Amino acid sequence: MPDNLATVRPVADEIEASLYEVRRKIYPRAVSGWFAQWRVALVVATQLVFYGVPWLAWNDRQAVLFDLVSRKFYIFGLILWPQDFIFLTALLIISAYSLFLFTTIAGRLWCGYACPQTVYTEMFMWIERRIEGDRLQRMRLDQSPLNARKFGLKTLKHGSWIAVALWTGFTFVGYFTPIKELAGEVVTSTLGPWETFWILFYGFATYGNAGWMREQVCKYMCPYARFQSVMFDPDTLVITYDAQRGDPRGSRSRAADPRALGLGDCVDCNICVQVCPTGIDIRKGLQYECIGCAACIDGCNQVMDKMGYSRGLIRYSTEKAVSGKYNDAEIRRHVLRPRVLAYSALLGVIVAAFFGGLLLRSPLKVDVLRDRGAMMRDAAGGQIENVYRLQFINTDEVARRYVVTVDGLPGLQVMTPQPIKVAPATTQAFPVSVRVDPAGLGAGAHVIVFHISDMDRPEVQAHEKSRFFVR
């Protein structure tokens, strides 16, 4: 910048140009085809899950509920505690590696089909089309002066968007507060301040991002959009315009022979640009704005069909295939390359560890905390007593009885009455005193081990080390 400033001298014929650009509104044209169907299917599938799951019940409670207040995370039969956060870490690693794998194989599949930004934009555009019509009608409506009809349509559109957005915000909060109670609170308008805030905030974010921001989110805000290009390689399937086949472009009548006119297959109809939700021209090659939604493929294929040309002027292809290093039939053989195999192997290992860990997860967790104030006390018969606080976490939804034994020193015994009862899905602390005859024991700390087992299911055990102090 300083270098640049130094060369700038105000001269009469210089003009002030803004370094920030005004957003050019994009009016994506509706498109139908194989890829559009896939996107609709994924929108429906993901949103049925998102909007539907909070309403499911499981054993008299909400099936999926992330109870932040009591720090319990219910997922059907599974109750996760903050101590299980390692599973969330594993889930995030799995997500990341899946992303790497899919992106390496076929580019921005996530962006194009499953990202909430795409999904909600798709839903909002569907509403927009139902109310305002397709691309040209929307453009004409926006250019027309404000009249009763325009006002009515705009009000209807934003009203519908806001309704969907609020429902989305409500559903989102329903994952953290029991959704049926939440619905009751909405009806009687007794929502708490934070519930109100999050419903409105999440609703506002949905409305703003899917209604107004759209491709701006992908272009300027999303870090993934920028960093995933490093996962591409020349064998990655990306949406590509076949320039060798298409150029030179030009309009022609259906009957005309393009070769005779010196033209390629591209009829320069601009449909691929009109259907693009980020407003780019795919014929300029791979661009960071491209979210890989394949709308241009569907659009172009329809035109190719009408013209009687073969499909696939714009298609999923690889850099090497398009530049003629190998033909399209060989693309499949290049899918299983070292990078893909490495990602798959790592992903397999992590997925196995994740599910293995979940299956082997013990429903009993115990922490042993030594009493800090007093190290030891004299007990009857010259014995020494140490006191520990045992923190039991019973993750089962059933009350359990536990037996505590201890070893590590000769004659060590637990003085606390047994068994210890722990209520369903709770954390409870119990003081446990342990005694030993100090004869023959050196002064100082001795390592001891607590063994805790479920009285009714002996296979459920926990073992915790601690220290016993002798004077």
Place this chain on the structure above:
Amino acid sequence: MSDFVHDGWSFYVAIITVVSLIACGVFLKAFSTQRLAEGEQPGTTGHSWDGLEELNNPLPRWWMWLFYITIVFSLSYLILYPGLGSYAGYFGWSSQGQYKDEQRQAAAVFGPVIDRFLKQDAVVVAANPEAREIGQRLFLNYCAQCHGSDAGGSRGYPSLRDADWLYGGSTEAIRSTINGGRNGVMPPLGAALGGSEDVRDVVHHVLALAGRTHDGLRAQRGKVKFAATCAACHGADGKGNQQIGAANLTDDIWLHGGTEAAIAETIVKGRMNQMPAHKDFLDEGKIHLLTAYVLGISGQGKP
């Protein structure tokens, strides 16, 4: 604020803060445009390294407005909350105030749960399993550091599980111990008793009182000295005095150790013991529950 900080610093900080904010706005304005020759496209920044040119892909204009909004936000924040030197802000927020608010909110939630036991006698409360659970949690929070998680005490900290009480085990005695704390003082009496042999004599008398094995001759001699020096507090029979916290020496329960050496040390050097007062940070309802809990674990909670 510290007494050593002059008010001038407050203005200094406030002025720097405001000037920085204004400067942010000025720079943002100045650097949001560039001068171009007629017809020139703002395609590159003009930076070039070995032929690699830095493109100037413009940010969207709403992004620039976000920058201005941050400045507006900062100014509003500085008006509403502390930040401008020592100005306390329109809301007068402070972390201490927030802490007290949260305490009030917690009291509003938990107060009724705890205070409903106030109407009941502590002996009745002691038999209530729910009150015992709350009591145990309170005990683990406030008492267990000294008395142990199981209330068994340790050297210097009395066990609360037995029927032996320094200051009495009635509901009122326990409550007043928790409320006001206790100062247990046994004066050093080595010099008053004479030499170490005299002390040993008294130790053997004390062992005899507790029913422990002892040297009968020494105990005989010690009895006389005990009557002259120790009986004022511990009583002629050694049963102690709960009015002043003098320990009962006949029950073989030893706060500071029951070996011959430990008893001798207690006599020669004296003991200073303190239980802190809790009424300043525990309210009546909690102290009532703790009283009931202690009654319960000491076996006196049976109505």
